[in-house]
Amino acid sequence: MIRGRQAEHVAVQRLLTSARGGHSGALVVRGEAGIGKTELLRHARETASGFRVVNTVGVESEIGFAFAGLHQLCAPLLDRLPALPEPQRTALAVAFGQRTGEAPDPFLVGVATLGLLAEAAEDEPLLCLVDDAHWLDLVSAQVFAFVARRVQAERLVLVFGLRDQVPASEAAKVFAGLPELRLAGLADADARALLASAVRTPLDDRVRERILAEARGNPLALLELSRQAAPAGLAGGFGTPDALSVPGRIEESFQRRAAGLPAPTQTLMLVAAADPVGDAALLWRAAEHLGIDAEAIAPAEATGLLEVGARVRFSHPLVRSAVYRAAGPAERRRAHAALAEATSEKADPDRRAWHRAQAVLGTDETVALELERSAGRARARGGLGAAAAFLERATALTPGPADRAHRALAAAQAKHEAGASDAAFDLLSIAVAGPLDALHRARAERLRAQIEFARTRSSDVPGMLLHAAKTLAPLDPAQSRDTYLQAIEAAIHAGPLGHGRGVVEVAEAASDAPPPVGPPSPADLLLDGLVTRFTCGYEASVPGLRRALHAYRENLGTDDTSRRGLWGACRAAYMLWDDQTLYELTTRYIRLARDAGALTTLATALNFHSTILVQIGDLAQAAGLVADVTAILESTGAPPLPYDIVRRAWVGRRAEALEQFEVMVQEATRRGEGTVITLANSSMSVLYNGLGDYRAALKAASVPCDYDELTHSSAALPELIEAAVRAGEPARAEATLERLSSRARASGTPLALGIEARSRALTTTGPAAEDLYREAIDQLSRSRYATFLGRAHLVYGEWLRREGRRQDAREQLRTAHEMLSGMGVEAFAERAARELRATGEQPRKRAAQPADALTPQELRIARLVAGGATSKEVAAQLFLSPRTIDAHLRNIFGKLGIASRRELRTVRLP
Ligand SMILES: Nc1ncnc2c1ncn2[C@@H]1O[C@H](COP(=O)(O)OP(=O)(O)OP(=O)(O)O)[C@@H](O)[C@H]1O
Numbered sequence: 001m002i003r004g005r006q007a008e009h010v011a012v013q014r015l016l017t018s019a020r021g022g023h024s025g026a027l028v029v030r031g032e033a034g035i036g037k038t039e040l041l042r043h044a045r046e047t048a049s050g051f052r053v054v055n056t057v058g059v060e061s062e063i064g065f066a067f068a069g070l071h072q073l074c075a076p077l078l079d080r081l082p083a084l085p086e087p088q089r090t091a092l093a094v095a096f097g098q099r100t101g102e103a104p105d106p107f108l109v110g111v112a113t114l115g116l117l118a119e120a121a122e123d124e125p126l127l128c129l130v131d132d133a134h135w136l137d138l139v140s141a142q143v144f145a146f147v148a149r150r151v152q153a154e155r156l157v158l159v160f161g162l163r164d165q166v167p168a169s170e171a172a173k174v175f176a177g178l179p180e181l182r183l184a185g186l187a188d189a190d191a192r193a194l195l196a197s198a199v200r201t202p203l204d205d206r207v208r209e210r211i212l213a214e215a216r217g218n219p220l221a222l223l224e225l226s227r228q229a230a231p232a233g234l235a236g237g238f239g240t241p242d243a244l245s246v247p248g249r250i251e252e253s254f255q256r257r258a259a260g261l262p263a264p265t266q267t268l269m270l271v272a273a274a275d276p277v278g279d280a281a282l283l284w285r286a287a288e289h290l291g292i293d294a295e296a297i298a299p300a301e302a303t304g305l306l307e308v309g310a311r312v313r314f315s316h317p318l319v320r321s322a323v324y325r326a327a328g329p330a331e332r333r334r335a336h337a338a339l340a341e342a343t344s345e346k347a348d349p350d351r352r353a354w355h356r357a358q359a360v361l362g363t364d365e366t367v368a369l370e371l372e373r374s375a376g377r378a379r380a381r382g383g384l385g386a387a388a389a390f391l392e393r394a395t396a397l398t399p400g401p402a403d404r405a406h407r408a409l410a411a412a413q414a415k416h417e418a419g420a421s422d423a424a425f426d427l428l429s430i431a432v433a434g435p436l437d438a439l440h441r442a443r444a445e446r447l448r449a450q451i452e453f454a455r456t457r458s459s460d461v462p463g464m465l466l467h468a469a470k471t472l473a474p475l476d477p478a479q480s481r482d483t484y485l486q487a488i489e490a491a492i493h494a495g496p497l498g499h500g501r502g503v504v505e506v507a508e509a510a511s512d513a514p515p516p517v518g519p520p521s522p523a524d525l526l527l528d529g530l531v532t533r534f535t536c537g538y539e540a541s542v543p544g545l546r547r548a549l550h551a552y553r554e555n556l557g558t559d560d561t562s563r564r565g566l567w568g569a570c571r572a573a574y575m576l577w578d579d580q581t582l583y584e585l586t587t588r589y590i591r592l593a594r595d596a597g598a599l600t601t602l603a604t605a606l607n608f609h610s611t612i613l614v615q616i617g618d619l620a621q622a623a624g625l626v627a628d629v630t631a632i633l634e635s636t637g638a639p640p641l642p643y644d645i646v647r648r649a650w651v652g653r654r655a656e657a658l659e660q661f662e663v664m665v666q667e668a669t670r671r672g673e674g675t676v677i678t679l680a681n682s683s684m685s686v687l688y689n690g691l692g693d694y695r696a697a698l699k700a701a702s703v704p705c706d707y708d709e710l711t712h713s714s715a716a717l718p719e720l721i722e723a724a725v726r727a728g729e730p731a732r733a734e735a736t737l738e739r740l741s742s743r744a745r746a747s748g749t750p751l752a753l754g755i756e757a758r759s760r761a762l763t764t765t766g767p768a769a770e771d772l773y774r775e776a777i778d779q780l781s782r783s784r785y786a787t788f789l790g791r792a793h794l795v796y797g798e799w800l801r802r803e804g805r806r807q808d809a810r811e812q813l814r815t816a817h818e819m820l821s822g823m824g825v826e827a828f829a830e831r832a833a834r835e836l837r838a839t840g841e842q843p844r845k846r847a848a849q850p851a852d853a854l855t856p857q858e859l860r861i862a863r864l865v866a867g868g869a870t871s872k873e874v875a876a877q878l879f880l881s882p883r884t885i886d887a888h889l890r891n892i893f894g895k896l897g898i899a900s901r902r903e904l905r906t907v908r909l910p
């Protein structure tokens with residue numbers, strides 16, 4: 001009979017009720033061992049009438065088996081697999097070992113799982129119970145946490161049981177930030193009632209108080225400790241009240257009960273405890289190897305500590321750990337050896353290898369080799385965490401120092417890729433301590449730099465990468481060049497916060513890179529172009545970089561070659577004012593990341609693309625992408641990237657932009673991302689030019705221009721010129737114009753030439769300026785950046801008004817105002833409105849649109865649907881379920897006053 005827990009039951013009921021009403025929710029039930037988590041999950045299952053229930057349980061030592069926990073939960077739902085879109089279907093099949101294929105990204109598996117659960121919830125609401133989540137294999141935990149963060153409207157409830165442990169397991173950390181229910185001890189009255197119902201014989205008052213005090217409301221402690229309620233029994237275990245935690249005390253009590261059993265019984269219990277699966281047939285085979293009769297288990301069953309049917313079930317997980325921990329190392333090895341013998345090498349090579357590994361004292365090359373093979377299989381399924389665990393154990397078992405070092409390096413690489421940088425770092429130290437050949441030593445060095453970048457973004461990283469690249473040059477030229485490119489990228493990232501002369505110094509060193517082997521890849525061309533950019537200057541680098549960008553555009557594959565260096569290529573296109581290429585490359589960057597389910601890369605790519613949409617004048621769509629980025633980062637549990645500065649600056653609301661600026665600079669300084677500081681300042685120069693605060697604009701624009709960074713100086717040079725002219729610093733404007741002009745001519749794109757003409761017009765006095773303004777408008781109308789065109793009309797109109805040509809001025813200013821306000825570029829639009837009023841004309845107010853009421857995410861969905869996408873397609877794009885999309889659509893229809901998808905196409909969406 002359950003005591004207390006009324007509030008907890010209400011919380012669970014609320015979730016279930018809301019799911020019946022079409023919503024979804026997740027809850028992490030936390031607390032110490034024995035506090036009642038499993039009991040609460042059971043309560044959820046029993047009261048979930050009308051729900052279909054699926055469940056899974058993490059098992060200690062299951063950590064090495066990729067997707068084991070997830071597979072268990074999904075197995076009964078796999079008949080829904082055909083309903084999923086193709087890349088998701090394959091991802092799940094590969095993860096579950098049903099098909100071979102490229103190892104799927106965990107997040108793609110996450111999206112697929114969400115889809116699968118949502119499909120199942122179409123018929124009836126679905127309750128997913130995941131107990132002992134702290135013991136899940138890492139990648140299963142990641143997938144569950146992802147799903148828990150993305151559910152919205154699919155009638156899904158996820159409840160996790162998670163034991164608080166110190167230190168927390170990797171799997172447990174993944175659940176941080178989800179809605180939580182922390183279980184405390186039972187209230188005194190409930191504890192007394194539980195104790196009373198557990199003990200049939202009357203209890204001595206002193207003993208009762210003692211038990212209550214020791215148990216601190218932990219139900220399992222109350223039940224277990226009262227078994228030894230006789231005062232004599234208490235003396236031993238209770239002599240030192242504070243020596244053990246409550247779970248420790250319970251475990252000790254279990255150990256004491258098991259210790260009284262016959263020796264063969266204890267051995268069988270140990271074997272059962274050492275097998276995570278609980279397969280009874282396996283237990284009997286292992287018993288045979290040990291020469292123990294199956295009957296020997298009977299006394300253990302009689303105590304109620306375990307139960308053997310088709311499965312072996314311990315009465316509580318703590319019994320299992322108590323038994324396992326009580327055994328000596330030699331006994332444990334014997335148990336694992338028997339289990340290894342009893343496990344089929346053909347059917348289950350990984351478990352066999354794992355047990356053999358636990359059975360080894362010292363080192364054993366054969367076993368290490370088996371583990372290495374298991375690691376390969378885990379990796380092929382996308383279980384990097386599991387692969388790393390196998391390799392780590394293989395390292396420890398390897399007798400030869402050279403082999404050990406190589407395995408440690410492979411283990412470190414896998415840990416790093418699985419996101420466990422601290423563990424990777426430790427393994428790397430083992431690798432470099434051993435004898436490594438020159439090539440592997442160089443790879444280790446490169447890995448150290450990459451881990452360091454992931455861990456701290458230290459400004460030492462470019463130098464470390466350079467060193468590795470140099471060592472790699474004679475050994476593996478292709479990897480060397482790749483590493484040089486990474487070094488330059490890291491230096492661009494560090495920007496003004498980098499060491500010494502920053503990227504220039506790195507580029508100088510990179511000019512020693514070996515020539516490409518065979519025909520140069522896009523990344524090869526990019527490396528050479530970037531080296532030229534920072535050693536010989538902008539103009540000299542244009543032909544080479546243009547060749548590189550051309551190669552990227554031609555090379556549209558999804559393979560590693562077309563992916564490598566894409567970030568740098570986008571930046572180069574930015575620098576060249578090549579808006580068309582930039583648009584294409586960032587679009588592709590997004591697609592590649594999306595198809596691979598690589599969410600962190602996707603967030604970067606979406607961010608990049610959103611800044612381009614802003615300049616194109618599609619601020620609404622840009623806001624939608626920013627909303628996606630936020631959602632993605634939430635789904636991974638990562639802290640939000642406060643990088644929405646470009647859009648805010650162009651919108652032109654001072655307070656909003658400033659707030660973002662401060663957060664961004666602070667965060668970037670802490671993380672050593674100097675490039676973000678130049679980006680932030682370049683954006684602020686736009687903001688201030690829009691607001692007409694030219695002194696402030698001048699100051700902000702100087703930061704990226706003085707540092708002369710790859711991209712942001714291209715954006716900031718024209719801002720600086722406009723600000724300097726208006727702030728009455730013509731000399732400064734002149735000097736900057738020269739710099740801009742020579743670059744723009746080298747680039748030669750309509751965008752570059754338009755910007756140049758506009759800047760020259762601003763610095764020109766007298767009638768000569770007019771041709772330049774006209775040329776600017778002409779060139780810019782051939783570029784994608786409508787915001788720039790709008791601003792060209794604005795400055796031309798301002799000039800005309802000052803020339804006293806009121807009618808001509810009005811025409812330009814009207815165009816500027818209409819364009820800019822239509823795009824939502826508010827500050828510049830207001831600047832145009834002010835000028836227009838000064839000519840005596842009232843600017844036309846932009847009529848409010850029904851679509852204004854939509855949130856950025858709703859707008860994004862509305863646009864996709866209006867473009868003909870199905871809910872399923874939109875769901876896959878936004879990492880949500882189709883039902884959630886439908887729920888959003890209902891809101892959208894309500895706000896727009898329409899009733900169908902067809903009508904949506906007739907609505908004017910910004
Ligand atoms: N509120 C309660 N009233 C009565 N008995 C309870 C209550 N909560 C739990 N119990 C009993 O206490 C024991 C321990 O509870 P449970 O197994 O749920 O703990 P747990 O938190 O899941 O522990 P672990 O972290 O080890 O899995 C079980 O036998 C359970 O039936």
Ligand SMILES: [Mg+2]
Pocket residue numbers: 037038039131132161317
């Ligand atoms: Mg439990």
